[in-house]
Amino acid sequence: MNGTNKEVWTLAEVRGKTIHPVSKELLAWGRELADPMRVPLASILVGSGVAPRAEELIAAGADKVYIVDDPSFENFLCDEQVGILEYLTDKYNPSILIASATTRGRTVMPMLSARIGCGLTADCTELSIDPVSGRLIQTRPAIGGNVMADIKTRGRDPQMCTVRPKSKRPLDTDRSRKGELIKVSPPQSLLGSALKFLGFTPETSVGLPIQEAEIIISGGKGMKNAKNFAKLEELARLLGGTVGASRMAVDLGWVPYSAQVGLSGKSVTPRIYMAFGISGAVQHIAGISGAETIIAVNHDPEAPIFRVADLSIQGDAMEILDALIDSLKKEQSERWTLTAD
Amino acid sequence: MRIAVLVKQVPATDSVKIDEKTGTMVREGVEAELNPLDLHAVEAALRIRECRSEGATEITAITMGPPQAKKAAAYAVSMGCDSGVLLSDKRFGGSDTLATSRTLAKALKKLGPFDIILAGERATDGETGQVGPAVAEFLRIPALTYVSSIDELDEGHITVTRSVEGGHEKMKAPIPAMVIPVKEMNIPRLCTLGGKLRAKKTEIPVLNADDLALDEDLTGLKGSATLVVNVTYPQMTREGRKILSSAGTKDAVKAIVDLLEEKNCLEAAR
Ligand SMILES: Cc1cc2nc3c(=O)[nH]c(=O)nc-3n(C[C@H](O)[C@H](O)[C@H](O)COP(=O)(O)OP(=O)(O)OC[C@H]3O[C@@H](n4cnc5c(N)ncnc54)[C@H](O)[C@@H]3O)c2cc1C
Numbered sequence: 001m002n003g004t005n006k007e008v009w010t011l012a013e014v015r016g017k018t019i020h021p022v023s024k025e026l027l028a029w030g031r032e033l034a035d036p037m038r039v040p041l042a043s044i045l046v047g048s049g050v051a052p053r054a055e056e057l058i059a060a061g062a063d064k065v066y067i068v069d070d071p072s073f074e075n076f077l078c079d080e081q082v083g084i085l086e087y088l089t090d091k092y093n094p095s096i097l098i099a100s101a102t103t104r105g106r107t108v109m110p111m112l113s114a115r116i117g118c119g120l121t122a123d124c125t126e127l128s129i130d131p132v133s134g135r136l137i138q139t140r141p142a143i144g145g146n147v148m149a150d151i152k153t154r155g156r157d158p159q160m161c162t163v164r165p166k167s168k169r170p171l172d173t174d175r176s177r178k179g180e181l182i183k184v185s186p187p188q189s190l191l192g193s194a195l196k197f198l199g200f201t202p203e204t205s206v207g208l209p210i211q212e213a214e215i216i217i218s219g220g221k222g223m224k225n226a227k228n229f230a231k232l233e234e235l236a237r238l239l240g241g242t243v244g245a246s247r248m249a250v251d252l253g254w255v256p257y258s259a260q261v262g263l264s265g266k267s268v269t270p271r272i273y274m275a276f277g278i279s280g281a282v283q284h285i286a287g288i289s290g291a292e293t294i295i296a297v298n299h300d301p302e303a304p305i306f307r308v309a310d311l312s313i314q315g316d317a318m319e320i321l322d323a324l325i326d327s328l329k330k331e332q333s334e335r336w337t338l339t340a341d
Numbered sequence: 342m343r344i345a346v347l348v349k350q351v352p353a354t355d356s357v358k359i360d361e362k363t364g365t366m367v368r369e370g371v372e373a374e375l376n377p378l379d380l381h382a383v384e385a386a387l388r389i390r391e392c393r394s395e396g397a398t399e400i401t402a403i404t405m406g407p408p409q410a411k412k413a414a415a416y417a418v419s420m421g422c423d424s425g426v427l428l429s430d431k432r433f434g435g436s437d438t439l440a441t442s443r444t445l446a447k448a449l450k451k452l453g454p455f456d457i458i459l460a461g462e463r464a465t466d467g468e469t470g471q472v473g474p475a476v477a478e479f480l481r482i483p484a485l486t487y488v489s490s491i492d493e494l495d496e497g498h499i500t501v502t503r504s505v506e507g508g509h510e511k512m513k514a515p516i517p518a519m520v521i522p523v524k525e526m527n528i529p530r531l532c533t534l535g536g537k538l539r540a541k542k543t544e545i546p547v548l549n550a551d552d553l554a555l556d557e558d559l560t561g562l563k564g565s566a567t568l569v570v571n572v573t574y575p576q577m578t579r580e581g582r583k584i585l586s587s588a589g590t591k592d593a594v595k596a597i598v599d600l601l602e603e604k605n606c607l608e609a610a611r
């Protein structure tokens with residue numbers, strides 16, 4: 001394949017036999033690059049029993065899907081994944097490979113980078129094509145979001161990066177789109193892993209993981225105690241959101257670490273981020289710069305969180321929460337009566 | 342059993358600057374600390390040693406950086422690691438994660454073999470989290486990322502629990518293996534006075550590119566595949582609306598509900 005029509009690739013994520021929604025977000029990223037480059041956009045689909053789902057990726061924007069469907073890929077085992085990705089990139093020589101910054105993408109992409117000697121940029125928030133060189137410009141926050149760095153990859157392709165989940169909306173599903181499905185049978189020697197998957201225990205908490213949530217209701221030390229976090233959970237349930245927390249709240253044992261937002265926790269990209277009793281330390285702010293709208297409740301008028309909030313409410317977190325929950329419930333029941341009429 | 346822990350010195354998070362010309366971080370004159378997430382890796386190593394018979398486990402902390410990064414290795418020793426090594430050379434300067442991982446892997450090969458290698462989930466300066474898995478791949482050993490507990494460890498295998506999206510998964514791998522803990526794995530110990538004294542007495546050897554027989558083209562800026570081409574300082578401050586407590590709870594709640602409505606975020610509540 002020559003250098004002028006090298007494809008843009010996205011790495012689809014599979015859960016069981018289904019395609020995880022981030023795979024569609026990746027295609028929205030990919031389209032923005034493949035169009036100006038005038039090259040096909042392809043998705044890589046590796047899994048067990050996933051081939052029947054490939055059309056979903058076409059409908060979400062892919063021109064091609066490379067499918068590797070084998071029982072061996074039932075679980076995500078990093079060594080096997082790296083092997084298959086090396087095989088595919090060697091065989092088809094794509095120009096760009098975009099993956100999601102999930103625990104999987106963040107594991108397999110650095111390994112692939114080392115395996116094939118290509119550069120990798122983590123957690124990009126913007127991708128564009130340099131009109132002069134035609135190379136990929138990868139923009140990512142550094143140092144707790146205080147700095148945005150534009151990064152270019154040199155040396156051999158693919159130019160590789162990860163992007164945060166939820167940082168772009170998927171394209172509208174278009175079932176009339178036509179695309180090419182390419183089944184790839186890898187050599188037998190690439191199947192099999194030194195690792196053994198022993199089982200999965202789902203978490204029982206409310207809502208989606210915070211990295212995937214559209215609405216996050218976060219609490220900090222200002223929530224005073226673990227019991228008050230139940231209010232946040234109730235609000236999260238009402239709004240279809242997920243509970244997040246500052247490090248203080250996690251360190252005090254009020255919430256599990258998986259809920260921690262910020263520099264040493266997770267970076268989040270919800271549509272709405274609500275912060276109750278969070279001061280807004282730089283390390284916390286670092287995790288929420290990707291939030292579309294920030295609402296902060298704090299009784300200190302000087303709280304730094306107010307500098308980054310779209311709506312700042314000075315007041316007692318518990319009082320506001322109770323009143324907000326009441327108001328939403330009341331509205332809910334009123335609508336009920338209205339529609340019942 | 343021999344364990345290596347990769348530790349990195351990072352600028353204390355509040356005080357970092359960037360050189361606008363080169364796009365690299367200015368480390369001079371900024372207070373430094375051991376990357377907070379690496380403390381969990383050190384703690385994990387110490388706990389493995391404690392579970393095994395006396396003298397059966399040896400822990401080496403390895404760090405790569407400018408001469409003053411010796412402190413990071415020394416801090417790991419003061420927490421309880423048996424020894425520390427610094428990889429330092431002008432030729433290592435400007436390494437991206439690929440070049441860093443390649444250099445660290447070279448050192449691990451030279452100083453090894455190690456049965457378990459531990460790294461932090463992410464460094465608070467670069468924030469990529471790429472170095473651990475990439476080092477594993479350079480050594481062609483499995484990378485166990487996001488590990489929340491080590492459940493079993495014998496001479497041949499390690500079984501861990503990983504904290505992934507939506508839950509925890511159990512995984513068994515042959516050793517040698519790379520283990521990358523998340524914060525929930527443990528609470529790192531503070532270093533004791535005795536530990537500090539021991540660290541003072543422990544010599545931290547320094548290895549350069551020649552010691553590692555590392556080709557100049559494979560490390561530092563030359564060996565890096567990514568280049569920072571431009572740096573900007575985003576304005577994080579948002580022009581927000583502010584409601585003071587004097588306005589009363591009712592108005593505050595109304596403002597929140599109105600905003601949620603405007604953003605179409607009330608569907609679930611209805
Ligand atoms: C290396 C490093 C990494 C870090 N990583 C993270 C991270 O990932 N995430 C993170 O969050 N932090 C992180 N931190 C910690 C961070 O610096 C702050 O300590 C932390 O975010 C503070 O949490 P908080 O806002 O809940 O607590 P505080 O700073 O104590 O703030 C509590 C706030 O609640 C308000 N309040 C009190 N009572 C009420 C009330 N009744 N009603 C309304 N408001 C009230 C107070 O006015 C105050 O503003 C990190 C720190 C370091 C050094």
Ligand SMILES: Nc1ncnc2c1ncn2[C@@H]1O[C@H](COP(=O)(O)O)[C@@H](O)[C@H]1O
Nearest residue numbers: 347348405460461463464469470471472
């Ligand atoms: N220069 C370095 N020296 C030693 N270990 C490092 C170095 N850079 C990264 N690491 C290790 O890799 C982890 C992830 O770093 P990073 O990929 O930079 O976020 C760190 O927590 C360290 O354990």
